Amino acid sequence: MNKQTILVIIASILVSGCSSLGVQPWERDLLAKDEMSLSSSPVDNALDDHIYFSKEASSGGKGFGGGGCGCN
Amino acid sequence: MIVLSVLILHTAYATDNNKLYGQEGLTQMLEQHKGDVIYLDFWASWCGPCRKSFPWMNDMQNRYQQQGFTIISINLDAEHDLAEDFLKEHPALFSVIYDPKGQTAKKYKVKGMPTSYLIGRDGQIKKAHTGFFTKKIPTYENEIKQLLTTRNLSN
Amino acid sequence: MQLTTNKKQNKKTEQKINIKAALTLATTALFGGVAQADTPEEDSWEFDTAFLLYSEVDRVSAGEAILNAKKTFSDEEVLNLKLTIDALTGASANGAVAQPNVQTFTRPSGNGQYDVVAGDTPLDDTFHDTRVQLNAQWTQPIATDYSASAGVHISKEYDYLSIGINGNLGIDFNQKNTTFSIGASYFQDTFTPEGGIPKPFASMLIGDSSSPSWDDDFAQTRIGTEDDKTTTDMLLGFTQVINRRMIIQFNYSYSMVDGYLTDPFKILSIVNNEGLAQDYVYEQRPDQRIKQSAYVQSMYHFDTTVLDISYRYMWDDWDIESHTIDSRFRIPLDGGSYIQPHFRYYQQSAADFYAPYLMQSKFELQRPEFASADYRIGEMTAYTLGLKYGMTVNNGHELSFRLEYYHQAPSDAGFEAPSVLTNEDLYPAIDAIIAQVTYSF
Numbered sequence: 026m027n028k029q030t031i032l033v034i035i036a037s038i039l040v041s042g043c044s045s046l047g048v049q050p051w052e053r054d055l056l057a058k059d060e061m062s063l064s065s066s067p068v069d070n071a072l073d074d075h076i077y078f079s080k081e082a083s084s085g086g087k088g089f090g091g092g093g094c095g096c097n
Numbered sequence: 098m099i100v101l102s103v104l105i106l107h108t109a110y111a112t113d114n115n116k117l118y119g120q121e122g123l124t125q126m127l128e129q130h131k132g133d134v135i136y137l138d139f140w141a142s143w144c145g146p147c148r149k150s151f152p153w154m155n156d157m158q159n160r161y162q163q164q165g166f167t168i169i170s171i172n173l174d175a176e177h178d179l180a181e182d183f184l185k186e187h188p189a190l191f192s193v194i195y196d197p198k199g200q201t202a203k204k205y206k207v208k209g210m211p212t213s214y215l216i217g218r219d220g221q222i223k224k225a226h227t228g229f230f231t232k233k234i235p236t237y238e239n240e241i242k243q244l245l246t247t248r249n250l251s252n
Numbered sequence: 253m254q255l256t257t258n259k260k261q262n263k264k265t266e267q268k269i270n271i272k273a274a275l276t277l278a279t280t281a282l283f284g285g286v287a288q289a290d291t292p293e294e295d296s297w298e299f300d301t302a303f304l305l306y307s308e309v310d311r312v313s314a315g316e317a318i319l320n321a322k323k324t325f326s327d328e329e330v331l332n333l334k335l336t337i338d339a340l341t342g343a344s345a346n347g348a349v350a351q352p353n354v355q356t357f358t359r360p361s362g363n364g365q366y367d368v369v370a371g372d373t374p375l376d377d378t379f380h381d382t383r384v385q386l387n388a389q390w391t392q393p394i395a396t397d398y399s400a401s402a403g404v405h406i407s408k409e410y411d412y413l414s415i416g417i418n419g420n421l422g423i424d425f426n427q428k429n430t431t432f433s434i435g436a437s438y439f440q441d442t443f444t445p446e447g448g449i450p451k452p453f454a455s456m457l458i459g460d461s462s463s464p465s466w467d468d469d470f471a472q473t474r475i476g477t478e479d480d481k482t483t484t485d486m487l488l489g490f491t492q493v494i495n496r497r498m499i500i501q502f503n504y505s506y507s508m509v510d511g512y513l514t515d516p517f518k519i520l521s522i523v524n525n526e527g528l529a530q531d532y533v534y535e536q537r538p539d540q541r542i543k544q545s546a547y548v549q550s551m552y553h554f555d556t557t558v559l560d561i562s563y564r565y566m567w568d569d570w571d572i573e574s575h576t577i578d579s580r581f582r583i584p585l586d587g588g589s590y591i592q593p594h595f596r597y598y599q600q601s602a603a604d605f606y607a608p609y610l611m612q613s614k615f616e617l618q619r620p621e622f623a624s625a626d627y628r629i630g631e632m633t634a635y636t637l638g639l640k641y642g643m644t645v646n647n648g649h650e651l652s653f654r655l656e657y658y659h660q661a662p663s664d665a666g667f668e669a670p671s672v673l674t675n676e677d678l679y680p681a682i683d684a685i686i687a688q689v690t691y692s693f
Contacts, residue, residue, distance in 0.1 A: 028544070028546075028567065032504055032546060035502070046429065046492055046493065046494050046495070047426055047427065047429025047430070047492070047493045047494075047495075048429065048493055048495060048496050049199060049202065049203070049207075049427075050202075050207055050208060050209045050210050050212075050427055050428070051139065051141060051173035051199050051202045051207060051210060052175070052199070052496050053143070053210070053493075053496075054141065054143050054174065054175050054176070054179075054496075055496055055497055055553040056493060056496070056499060056553075057143035057144070058143070058553070060553075060558045060582050060590075061499065061551055061553055061558060063491065063499070063501050063549060063551065065560075066690075067300075067320070068300045068302045068318055068320060068690055069302075069640075069654065069690070071318065071334075071336075072302065072304045072316060072318065072688065075316065075338075076306055076686065077598075080628060080634075080658075080660065080682075081574070081598060081600060081628060081632075081634065082568075082572050082574060082600050082603070082629045083543075083564070083566040083572075083574040083576065083598075083600065084543075085485065085487075085505060085507065085545065086487075086503060086505050086545035086546075086547040086564045086566065087503065087547060087549070087562075087564075088433055088435070088487055088489035088491075088501060088503040088547070092431075092491055092493065092499045092501075092551075094143055094144055094145065094210065095209065095210065095424075095427070095428035095429075096144045096145055096146045096147070096209065096210045096211070096228065097146050097209070097228035097229065097230065097327070097328055097393070146328075208427060209427065209428070230327050231326035231327055232326065232327055
């Protein structure tokens with residue numbers, strides 16, 4: 026239960042502290058670039074995930090969504 | 098007609114760099130087009146939906162220009178070169194004002210990219226749109242047509 | 253490069269205009285009609301094709317090819333289709349320990365034996381398999397600031413079938429500076445291994461596969477022909493734009509696997525007090541595994557370079573804990589090309605039922621509930637060093653090459669080795685090369 030508590034604490038800090046962070050909608054030029062995408066090479070990631078899933082005891086954990094140009 | 102095309106071709110070779118910038122540029126443009134229905138569009142080269150909106154904006158400018166419709170666009174690229182490259186690939190048949198620091202964006206409370214405001218002949222903002230959606234094109238066009246039918250009562 | 257289309261054309265607003273635009277307008281004026289506007293960007297397909305070669309020194313080699321097709325529709329709806337084909341060949345450790353003498357083992361199918369020379373880590377080379385996988389994923393905005401995605405997966409190889417579905421929802425806040433995601437997936441796998449499912453801790457039958465009593469004797473060591481498992485995953489994600497140059501992501505994931513988790517091809521050596529193997533028995537793992545992970549990733553855009561660094565902490569109810577640090581640094585070069593060095597560090601602790609071998613005295617006194625000598629759930633450290641080079645070709649297409657070195661170093665999780673085994677390498681390191689070519693268009 027200890028690890029879960031830590032996670033909940035981190036999550037609450039993030040949620041409360043993050044309303045002041047960020048950029049204006051027109052300041053997302055760098056964030057809009059492909060190389061700033063959180064999953065910039067999905068093919069590489071898929072191939073690597075397969076290798077490490079087969080050779081190690083851990084897998085996954087990475088997510089989806091967020092960042093980018095923020096358009097529409 | 099021939100004079101017109103000659104005139105256009107002549108100015109095509111002009112090398113004057115008379116670009117408009119920031120709030121100053123916008124105020125100048127708005128003054129120049131007082132009495133028109135104005136579509137004020139905030140865009141940047143890195144914005145996908147902005148790319149999609151350009152051909153439509155060119156179309157609208159062509160179609161309704163005679164009725165007193167003007168598109169004024171504001172480019173918010175921090176890097177000017179990127180805006181120039183974009184315009185080479187997607188030419189604009191409407192004016193572009195450069196605002197790399199985003200002064201006008203802040204003033205007009207831009208909440209997303211792209212953002213457009215429809216300004217009536219009386220100079221008041223009538224409609225605001227965040228984002229550009231192909232499905233909403235008929236709506237966007239209807240809004241323009243509606244505002245064009247009104248006449249500026251102060252004339 | 254813009255043309256002011258105002259009625260007062262004569263006014264010399266000397267502005268540089270674009271020839272194409274000028275001619276378009278001239279045509280309009282001349283013919284009195286409306287110029288044909290460019291049609292909005294047509295729905296476009298983007299393709300990625302990649303081929304990867306993974307090769308361990310003296311062990312497993314695998315080739316994998318991916319074809320990914322992505323279609324973006326008019327208002328941010330995306331269809332993603334992916335075809336993956338991979339082929340595996342070579343030899344894998346079977347779980348038994350090296351001995352100072354020749355060892356003989358029976359193949360998983362029961363048809364035939366193979367020998368391992370003295371001093372060698374026993375490897376089973378019967379593994380060659382081809383797998384085909386299809387994925388389809390649909391993503392679309394469902395409301396302002398809400399995006400949803402759903403997908404299916406199917407994967408088939410000679411002895412394995414996996415089908416799965418997934419779904420996720422993304423919600424934007426703070427003018428899209430913050431994004432919450434929640435996702436879940438469910439997979440159903442069926443395993444029909446060659447030779448069937450072995451009886452846990454049954455002795456490996458070693459003899460003459462062609463003898464008349466072989467088939468019956470072999471069947472005695474089996475409890476079925478197939479088994480299955482289900483995997484349920486849940487992921488909570490939080491992405492935050494820090495400033496114009498930086499974005500971070502924090503994820504928590506929970507995974508529950510239920511069903512047949514044992515590796516039917518792996519055995520353990522039963523050794524006497526001197527370390528000499530007396531018997532080989534089939535392994536047994538629990539029928540459930542709950543894994544959790546906490547993951548944080550940060551991307552930072554310097555003047556021209558981009559740094560991507562992430563850390564993942566994983567823990568499960570098999571007592572395995574792991575740490576993964578992964579980093580990539582993208583350096584753009586002239587002409588739209590780039591190089592990207594890659595460094596990954598991985599460390600895991602052993603599962604509580606992991607044992608490199610079992611002592612005969614203890615085994616005969618009380619059989620353990622679970623045991624496995626698979627080094628992949630043992631204690632180990634691994635690192636990857638790689639370099640990727642990408643270039644732009646043919647008008648916007650991308651070609652890239654990736655070369656990596658992967659080193660795995662299993663280690664002793666605290667098992668005191670009996671005399672004979674102290675002279676053997678119980679934790680051999682594994683070196684592998686990864687080479688990949690990708691073409692995107």
